[in-house]
Amino acid sequence: MAATAVRVKALRGDSGRFRWRTPVVAGGVRGAAQDAAAGRQDYDLLVIGGGSGGLACAKEAAQLGKKVAVVDYVEPSPRGTRWGLGGTCVNVGCIPKKLMHQAALLGGMIRDAPHYGWEVAQQVPHNWRKMAEAVQNYVKSLNWGHRVQLQDRKVKYFNIKASFVNEHMVRGIAKGGKETLLSAEHIVIATGGRPRYPTHIEGALEHGITSDDIFWLKESPGKTLVVGASYVALECAGFLTGLRLDTTVMMRSIPLRGFDQQMSSLVTEYMASQGTQFLRSCTPLRVRKLPDGQLQVTWEDLKSGREDMGTFDTVLWAIGRVPETRGLNLEKVGVNTNPDSQKILVDAREATSVPHIYAIGDAAEGRPELTPTAIMAGRLLAQRLCGQSSDLMDYSNVPTTVFTPLEYGCVGLSEEEAVARHGEEHVEVYHAYYKPLEFTVAERDASQCYIKMVCLREPPQLVLGLHFLGPNAGEVTQGFALGIKCGASYAQVMRTMGIHPTCAEEVAKLRISKRSGLDPTVTGC
Known part of the structure; x- marks a missing residue:
């Protein structure tokens, strides 16, 4: 009989946490020997996945006095690319993406420089190898930093590929084939996702x-x-x-x-x-x-x-991403997933269909695939599990930015969503085409620099969404996100002093509504 750990719900306290009793292992002496051979270890919290959400959850729980372990394993891509601890954001997402975006923006600044008096050759070559080496070295420093942080917080790290054995135990297989059994009172799945390949297309x-x-x-x-x-x-x-x-x-x-x-x-x-x-x-x-x-x-x-x-x-x-859930053996323990997306079904507490198993981040159904939401969800979950808080993650009005050449920042509802939810007659959209001061001397085309604020039409005109297209969109959107999160109205935004001359001040000058039909082009200060 396979080795099975049995958790006894004994001596439950007000916090709802369990205390360990000596595990009863099915299979007697043989089962115990198998556990010992596999190097089984017991924890208060086991996090499967070493990305932003999983690490945040693990570190928070450890700081609150829990015995915590993190298991993480990166399956090489079909091309053979592999990376270290930190998940998608650190290794193949936000961080290297923003750095390469910055490299591209610098190319634009070089082209602008002569307009400002800099005698710069226009055909300045770019060295991909040098850029890639610098970006990759920075990412590796972050990998190392995460290892150090886990060690400092006494979180045990296992570089193993995990799958469930039963509701409280996972089996981890290391690169060399060594097997480890880990059991825990609570388990958090934070395995993220990987890019989708169109396997039906030849080649x-x-x-x-x-x-x-x-x-x-x-x-x-x-x-x-x-x-x-x-x-x-x-x-x-x-x-x-x-x-x-x-x-x-x-x-x-x-x-x-x-x-x-x-x-x-x-x-x-x-x-x-x-x-x-x-x-x-x-x-x-x-x-x-x-x-x-x-x-x-x-x-x-x-x-x-x-x-x-x-x-x-x-x-x-x-062409999209798929959650890393298929190899976890979730069906073995009764964790329900969406049959189409393969994402794990969770409730407002991030709990799965198995009460002590949770899922956060990109692997969970209905959650934004964003690093900051995974981090906050992980921290709040750890605080609830440790009896420190009852706060739930609020997934409304989450700001984000798309780092395209002209950046697009947004928070709240799109115009389409606002109309669908409230009806077109109840929605007012204020908008403006503007020209960043930085674009003027260099004579850059600003045709697509645009802002719109989606509001309820009825006074005081609650702001439902803000959309900003222009330089430094993330920096602009972050500040206004606080106001929208706090229930800002259009009237309050209009009473906010703009910082001149900035692109962000244009948000506080949105006087023309789409409904008016007037030209929304900004023509002066």
């Missing part, structure tokens, strides 16, 4: 890469086809274009699904003006490697039904 797996690989390439990807319309697709295409690489985006349908669609259109318009090429209403059929090493991509134009083809050095798939 997709063999010849394509994903965001798991692009940030770890030693050499420039060269002429690149980015397939997808997600924020990952547009962000990657944006910085590749900014680094002066020939870049094409192939989109089957609309860009930035789930975001405000007027803003999404402006994002892609600006990208096109900067040199990114778009193949709209197209879907790839196959990818073949030519004798010279280039990739020949054949696609279908969904409007005409005709096939076309082109050659590229790199094909980057950015």
